[in-house]
Amino acid sequence: xxxxxxxxxxxxxxxxxxxxxxxSELFGWKIEKMPGFMEYWNVETVPVDDKGEPVRPGxxxxxxxxxxxxxxxVYYISVESVDDYSKKIEKLGGKVTxxxxxxxxxxxxxxxxxxxxxxxxxxxxx
Numbered sequence: 326x327x328x329x330x331x332x333x334x335x336x337x338x339x340x341x342x343x344x345x346x347x348x349s350e351l352f353g354w355k356i357e358k359m360p361g362f363m364e365y366w367n368v369e370t371v372p373v374d375d376k377g378e379p380v381r382p383g384x385x386x387x388x389x390x391x392x393x394x395x396x397x398x399v400y401y402i403s404v405e406s407v408d409d410y411s412k413k414i415e416k417l418g419g420k421v422t423x424x425x426x427x428x429x430x431x432x433x434x435x436x437x438x439x440x441x442x443x444x445x446x447x448x449x450x451x
Contacts, residue, residue: 332448333401334368334386341366341390348388356388364390399436401446407433410447 338344345356345366355369371383379385404410407425414421414437422444423436432450439445 327403327405327450329402329404331384331400332403333446334384334398335401335446336368336386336388336398337391337396338388339391341388345388359387397444399444399446401434401448404447404449407435407447407449411435411437 336344336348341364348354348368349356352370355372356366359365359367366388368386368388370385371379371381373385374380411421411425418440420438421435422438425433425435427433430451432448434449435447437445437447
């Protein structure tokens, strides 16, 4: 069984260096560039073990360069199946805006809008 809870967030930034400094100094978050990824920084709000899993309750996320002026923060909800929940979203009046996409070695994600136009992500673990 999967708890349908927030498991990841992403913060877009015009100036990643400045925003990284802001959140690091404000909350003590560890924010480091991810090797092998484009312009993406891992945000640790809680420490992780050697597998990258949080060692205590909390949600970690990411930070990246803003893709466009309307690029807003997004949160990801854990689901059993991105395919099944994408269908459910459409049935309930929402809209899938980015279909199921693989994160190699990790799982799959998709973006959707709720009926009020709020963006959120789905995440299915491998």
